[in-house]
Amino acid sequence: xxxxxxxxxxxxxxxxxxxxxxxxxxxxxxxxxxxxxxxxxxxxxxxxxxxxxxxxxxxxxxxxxxxxxxxxxxxxxxxxxxxxxxxxxxxxxxxxxxxxxxxxxxxxxxxxxxxxxxxxxxxxxxxxxxxxxxxxxxxxxxxxxxxxxxxxxxxxxxxxxxxxxxxxxxxxxxxxxxxxxxxxxxxxxxxxxxxxxxxxxxxxxxxxxxxxxxxxxxxxxxxxxxxxxxxxxxxxxxxxxxxxxxxxxxxxxxxxxxxxxxxxxxxxxxxx
DNA sequence: CGATAGACCTGTTTGC
DNA sequence: TGCAAACAGGTCTATC
Numbered sequence: 635x636x637x638x639x640x641x642x643x644x645x646x647x648x649x650x651x652x653x654x655x656x657x658x659x660x661x662x663x664x665x666x667x668x669x670x671x672x673x674x675x676x677x678x679x680x681x682x683x684x685x686x687x688x689x690x691x692x693x694x695x696x697x698x699x700x701x702x703x704x705x706x707x708x709x710x711x712x713x714x715x716x717x718x719x720x721x722x723x724x725x726x727x728x729x730x731x732x733x734x735x736x737x738x739x740x741x742x743x744x745x746x747x748x749x750x751x752x753x754x755x756x757x758x759x760x761x762x763x764x765x766x767x768x769x770x771x772x773x774x775x776x777x778x779x780x781x782x783x784x785x786x787x788x789x790x791x792x793x794x795x796x797x798x799x800x801x802x803x804x805x806x807x808x809x810x811x812x813x814x815x816x817x818x819x820x821x822x823x824x825x826x827x828x829x830x831x832x833x834x835x836x837x838x839x840x841x842x843x844x845x846x847x848x849x850x851x852x853x854x855x856x857x858x859x860x861x862x863x864x865x866x867x868x869x870x871x872x873x874x875x876x877x878x879x880x881x882x883x884x885x886x887x888x889x890x891x892x893x894x895x896x897x898x899x900x901x902x903x904x905x906x
Numbered sequence: 907c908g909a910t911a912g913a914c915c916t917g918t919t920t921g922c
Numbered sequence: 923t924g925c926a927a928a929c930a931g932g933t934c935t936a937t938c
Binding site for chain 3: 636637640694709710711712713745747748749762763796798805806807852854855856857874896897
Binding site: 856 | 908914
């Protein structure tokens with residue numbers, strides 16, 4: 635479900651409610667949600683009476699920083715939801731609950747793919763996906779030079795930009811949208827893109843992500859913000875989910891194909 | 907090194 | 923209508 639804009643929307647909603655708040659206790663309802671289940675007692679007790687100092691996002695990871703440099707690292711994967719409420723919520727797929735001095739934090743996840751781990755500062759490399767993340771695409775250091783430095787081999791440009799060690803937080807929706815906006819075919823080998831195309835691509839990625847954050851993310855079915863609200867960016871998508879429909883720009887039937895194992899939609903006329 | 911398939915789960919949509 | 927297959931925003935691992 636959630637890519638960078640959705641995770642950013644969740645983090646922005648949580649920050650005010652969590653920073654300065656304090657963890658009183660944790661209930662784990664599905665042990666497999668915890669990344670190191672053998673360490674479950676440490677997870678359940680390690681946060682008691684710890685103050686929350688900050689709530690941030692890195693790629694698609696949510697990072698909650700607590701006293702003593704403890705990091706609560708949460709990945710929503712496909713259907714995870716992180717909800718805050720002052721009242722008791724009845725949730726059908728509840729996996730973890732944090733009891734706070736004020737309110738509660740709920741991790742709800744239909745498919746159980748989501749993960750939560752508790753790590754000290756010196757242990758962050760244990761979270762391999764987190765540790766090896768590439769640049770934040772909305773930061774200034776995501777630019778032509780960065781992309782050129784990352785290019786090797788000839789894999790499809792779509793696989794390249796979905797690689798989290800290249801661009802942190804880009805997922806299937808915004809990869810397709812960015813390639814459409816940049817007018818580049820998703821199966822183009824990455825080493826055939828010229829500088830102009832790489833520049834348009836990085837610009838398109840920034841534009842598409844920023845627009846979705848403004849719209850509070852894309853909601854098809856499961857994504858909600860930290861209060862259960864839906865995003866509206868699904869009303870602005872140009873290609874994702876529109877296979878066999880007509881291109882808004884030229885009317886050509888959009889093609890749906892598999893690239894790098896992921897469903898991909900594009901316009902054979904607008905994209906070169 | 908890269909590409910591909912399968913695994914992890916549950917719910918919804920599609921196709922015969 | 924009914925049921926089985928296919929599919930879904932994401933990673934991780936094994937295998938070639």
